[in-house]
Structure formats: structure tokens, C-alpha cells
Amino acid sequence: MGAHVSRTDFEYTYNEEPHASRRKAILAKYPQIKKLFGYDPNFKWIVIGMVLTQFVSFFFIKDCSWPVVIFFAYIFGGVINHSLMLAIHEIAHNLAFGYSRPMANKLLGMFANLPIGLPFAITFKYYHLEHHRYQGEEKDTDIPTYVEAKLFCNTFGKLVWLLLQPFFYAFRPVVTYPKPPTLLEMCNTAIQLMFNFLVVYFLGWKVLAYMLGGSVLAMGIHPVAGHFVSEHYMFHKGFETYSYYGCLNAITFNVGYHNEHHDFPYVPGSRLPQVREIASEFYDKLPHHDSWVSVLYDFVFDPEIGPYARIKRKQKGLKT
8 A cells, every 4th residue: 555654644834835925035035027017918819719729629529439439538648628717717717808898718618628627717716716715725726635635645646636636625615614615606507517428429438538538537546637636735845835847837927936926926937937037046046847747756655745745824624
């Protein structure tokens, strides 16, 4: 089963999250960063192109054998779907059309959601913005539950946890911090279910499996899924957010620039490298990652890292 993790509880702090104070210091020294705020006018066209690419791929997949469907779901469809999930992350910050057009952002989010197969574009925003506002607190549903941390506490368990990560991300908020569904969430669900029905009716079950399977596979043990672990799991004591500066940023809207993103959530992903370039002395001294594959490997095999390797604030949890 492998070595047990050395941690038996989360890391607790009573200090404020680091991003607000760093943002204030950076803006005091480099006020020109404010010019990077706002939406990216090219972003919506990239998202539309990705969705249409998936639609075209459906026609090639529908007559393939099941092994080929699974293979391409992992290496192609899942990568696009994961990138679309990160596009929805950008949209949650109103970086597609700006804060003056909230409904346009939400409609694009629901459109980007279609090839993914699971309706989450609207719900994601409600929880993700609280992850920014309450990082490390009880309302931060990005942090694993105590049940997860206790159950998946050895090498094999952590491997299983990574495989099941899509389900934990989907259902953890419902369990730990449930919210009544909104009208837009119900619309998102209805539109997605209707789209899924039409896919099966006109193209068959293999295409739906390609959609859903790709989404699940690319959120588990997959290179692009490394960002889930790299962003906030404590690889260096006392540091709770980490950036990644590797090549996969090119297909993930620079989500790897995660310290920069939390410092400046109003800056679109395409401009986050400029934040680091301008304020390099603030970021060069922070620990960072260069490989998401290495992050996943270390998470599984390093006994000092696991679901407990997160910084929490205020309330201390159950004793082991």
C-alpha cells in the first residue's frame, strides 16, 4: 500500500492570506500593473474555436472502436475539455467580456461547458470566488475534507485520490458548503442535459462517453491535472500558493501563474506573465514548480505530501 504520510492534520495559521498584502505592495511600487486589468478581447474567439474543434471531433469519434474512443478521450478530447474548464475559470472572473457584461460572460461559460458534458459553469463561479475571498478558511471548498485526508493517507491511497479527484471537486462543495440552486444553475443544467441528449440521439453513446470520459480522465492522473495539486498543496512549509512556469501554461490559459492570479484576479491569464516580469523581485523568491508531472509524482510518493498538506485558517479540525 506504500508509506503513510507523515502529517496527521492540516497546517494551521492565524495569519491573513498573503495575496492582499503582496498586491498592495506591488501596486505601490508598480502602479502600471493596473493597466493590465480588464478582459482579453481575443479570449472569446479562442473559446469558441475550442468548442467548435470538439464538435468536429465528435464526427470522427462516433464510428471508432471503444479503445480508440478512450485513447483519444485521454490525449485529445480530455485536454481540450480541461482547457475549457480553465476557460470557465477565466470567465468566472468576468475576463471574457468584462464586469459590465456579466450575462455575456455567463452565456459564454455555458457554451464552453457543452463539450465537457457536466454542467458546472455557473456553480463553479459561486464557489471559486469564495476560494479567493476566504482562502484556507472553512468556506474554501478547494481544501480536502478530513474524511479524504484520513482515508487516502498512503501511497496507494493518494494515487486513488488523484483518480477520484474529479468527483471530489464536484461533490465536496455540495457536502461541506451546500447552497440552494439558482435559476441560472438550473438553466445551465437543463441546457447541458438537452445537449447531451442530442449528442446521443444524433451521434451515439460513444461520443457522450468521449465527452464525459475525457473530462474525467483529464482531471485525474493526467499532466494537465497537475495544477490542482501544484496550486495550493504545501510543498514548502509556510507557503500556500505556488506558481508553475512550464510549457503547459500555453494550453491552460496560464493558470500556472497562480501566485500572480491570486494577487491580481482582475488580470486575464494572457497578461499574467507580464505581472511576473514587471514585479519579478516579488515572485522570483517564491518557491514554484516547473513540471506538473513531477508534482503528481511527488504527491503520490513523498510521505510529507498528501491531502493534509494544506494551510487552514481559524478553526482547528478533529484530532487524530
